[in-house]
Amino acid sequence: MELGDSIIGLLPLLVSGYLFNLLFYPFRFFTGRADGQRLFFMSAGSGLIIGGIAFGLSYAASIAATTFSAFEGWLPNTIETLHQAIPVSWIGSLLLAIILGPVLAFLGNGFIFLFRKFATAQEVRTSRWIYGEMNLRFGSPLARLLRQAADDQKLVLINLSSRKVYCGRIMEAPLIVDGENAYIELLPKFSTYRDQDTLALNKNVLNYPAFNLWESQRYRDERRRLLDHIEFRLADTRTFWPFYQRMSVGTRNTYERARATINNELEEIEKLIGEIAPPNFDVHDWIKVIPCGEVESASFFDDDAFKSWFSDANEPGIVQ
Numbered sequence: 001m002e003l004g005d006s007i008i009g010l011l012p013l014l015v016s017g018y019l020f021n022l023l024f025y026p027f028r029f030f031t032g033r034a035d036g037q038r039l040f041f042m043s044a045g046s047g048l049i050i051g052g053i054a055f056g057l058s059y060a061a062s063i064a065a066t067t068f069s070a071f072e073g074w075l076p077n078t079i080e081t082l083h084q085a086i087p088v089s090w091i092g093s094l095l096l097a098i099i100l101g102p103v104l105a106f107l108g109n110g111f112i113f114l115f116r117k118f119a120t121a122q123e124v125r126t127s128r129w130i131y132g133e134m135n136l137r138f139g140s141p142l143a144r145l146l147r148q149a150a151d152d153q154k155l156v157l158i159n160l161s162s163r164k165v166y167c168g169r170i171m172e173a174p175l176i177v178d179g180e181n182a183y184i185e186l187l188p189k190f191s192t193y194r195d196q197d198t199l200a201l202n203k204n205v206l207n208y209p210a211f212n213l214w215e216s217q218r219y220r221d222e223r224r225r226l227l228d229h230i231e232f233r234l235a236d237t238r239t240f241w242p243f244y245q246r247m248s249v250g251t252r253n254t255y256e257r258a259r260a261t262i263n264n265e266l267e268e269i270e271k272l273i274g275e276i277a278p279p280n281f282d283v284h285d286w287i288k289v290i291p292c293g294e295v296e297s298a299s300f301f302d303d304d305a306f307k308s309w310f311s312d313a314n315e316p317g318i319v320q
Contacts, residue, residue: 012095015047016050016054017043017045017046017050019101020050026108051097054093058092139177158290159297165191167188167190168188168211168288170185174292182293183292184292187286187287187288189208192204208286213273213283216269220269
């Protein structure tokens with residue numbers, strides 16, 4: 001192989017490594033955080049490994065061509081045709097390496113999907129689950145906090161570089177929080193700003209009624225799901241199977257009392273939502289899209305805990 005062939009031969013390996021790193025979710029997490037130089041070496045490393053596999057398969061194919069008569073004719077003719085079209089040494093192995101890049105990535109993602117399905121029994125999408133785990137294990141402290149806040153729907157207090165402060169719930173966090181052009185979607189509970197000199201939160205707080213309305217709708221949906229479960233149990237569909245026992249009278253009475261309580265709660269919630277909800281309300285109209293690069297600090301927020309711990313030390317409504 002001449003020097004020119006060697007240089008040209010490296011390009012398919014780089015392409016193969018880049019495709020693998022781009023499509024294989026765990027590696028994509030790291031490539032999304034890498035700069036140009038690191039991205040190049042990561043692609044080269046993956047490409048060399050895939051190239052080794054491709055050359056190994058090509059060597060096995062050449063042995064098979066001389067051993068088995070079924071491969072004797074078409075395999076050498078195919079390689080010869082490729083070499084005439086692209087006069088580069090080992091062109092068959094290099095093209096195989098490019099093909100193997102995405103193929104191995106999809107196989108790896110499929111293996112992770114099967115592992116997640118049978119080992120964790122989680123319903124979340126494979127890519128989101130992987131990025132969430134990678135953020136929790138290898139992400140920055142800010143990435144871990146935002147990921148946990150989005151998954152567990154915890155209140156967060158976010159301080160921006162403009163001294164603007166938002167408190168609310170993370171509706172959507174980027175899969176790769178530390179990557180470039182990463183944004184978070186926040187439904188604010190209230191907003192204010194920090195004093196330029198003391199950095200204390202200003203007591204002039206802007207509250208967002210849409211947050212309370214969304215919380216009410218969320219609670220209503222949770223109670224509806226619980227009611228559906230109770231209705232399913234009261235239907236007693238399992239009695240069609242002979243090895244199941246019928247629901248006892250005491251258990252049925254318990255479920256019926258719970259059903260009546262939840263129905264009363266739902267009536268009150270629906271009445272409350274109907275009084276405060278504007279026509280054609282859509283919670284997405286109130287979401288703030290914030291660049292992650294603008295976030296200077298973030299913390300979980302518990303309004304009740306603050307009032308209990310600091311009500312005597314600070315003016316009400318002011319957080320130091």
